[in-house]
Amino acid sequence: MIRIASASAPKPTPDWHKPFLRMLPRIRQHARIAFGRRKPDAREEAVQAVVCNACAAIARLAELGKLDLAYASVLARYGVAQVKDGRMTGGHLNCKDVLSGYCQRLKGLVVERLDHYDEEENGWTETVVEDRTAGPAEIARTRIDFDDWLHQLPPRNRRIAQFLSLGHRTREAAHKFRVSEGRVSQLRRELAESWCKFVGDDEGNGGNAAA
Numbered sequence: 001m002i003r004i005a006s007a008s009a010p011k012p013t014p015d016w017h018k019p020f021l022r023m024l025p026r027i028r029q030h031a032r033i034a035f036g037r038r039k040p041d042a043r044e045e046a047v048q049a050v051v052c053n054a055c056a057a058i059a060r061l062a063e064l065g066k067l068d069l070a071y072a073s074v075l076a077r078y079g080v081a082q083v084k085d086g087r088m089t090g091g092h093l094n095c096k097d098v099l100s101g102y103c104q105r106l107k108g109l110v111v112e113r114l115d116h117y118d119e120e121e122n123g124w125t126e127t128v129v130e131d132r133t134a135g136p137a138e139i140a141r142t143r144i145d146f147d148d149w150l151h152q153l154p155p156r157n158r159r160i161a162q163f164l165s166l167g168h169r170t171r172e173a174a175h176k177f178r179v180s181e182g183r184v185s186q187l188r189r190e191l192a193e194s195w196c197k198f199v200g201d202d203e204g205n206g207g208n209a210a211a
Contacts, residue, residue: 016067027079028051030077034046034050050082053089054079057078057079058070148198163176170188
């Protein structure tokens with residue numbers, strides 16, 4: 001006789017789950033205000049870290065039978081303090097990790113992106129895609145050339161080139177700029193040819209940068 005094993009029953013929702021979801025908007029708002037001076041990507045990362053910390057804290061309170069002590073304001077303040085101190089949920093303080101906020105504060109390090117915020121275009125612009133075989137001088141020259149090339153493009157083509165340079169797909173670009181996917185594909189080729197012509201590469205090898 002063949003015995004068919006019954007599917008395991010789903011685990012019940014924890015008691016703290018619904019209260020936490022009700023508190024979540026206030027926790028997020030408090031975190032965004034607390035980290036309001038940070039750059040957009042760093043601010044969002046910090047907000048998510050606060051949410052994770054608050055979630056772990058309320059789960060622990062429920063485990064101790066003290067769920068009645070869980071308030072959005074308290075969880076938010078505690079989470080912000082923990083994140084500012086470099087104490088991330090599920091991790092540990094590492095003075096050798098340069099991406100760790102704790103390491104950066106302890107050793108006075110500053111970690112910056114390889115891209116920059118273009119205020120004129122109101123978006124993040126990847127200035128260059130580096131070739132690991134290229135030397136510092138070649139990389140510096142390519143960054144300058146790439147930036148100069150972008151600014152000699154018509155405004156709309158420049159925005160599309162910047163958008164594509166961040167790795168967005170043809171369909172996403174078509175939707176954002178309200179053109180056909182065929183036109184975006186055509187523009188990709190035109191931009192590639194324009195770049196090659198700009199750097200004097202007639203064979204189509206774009207060097208160390210890509211649009």
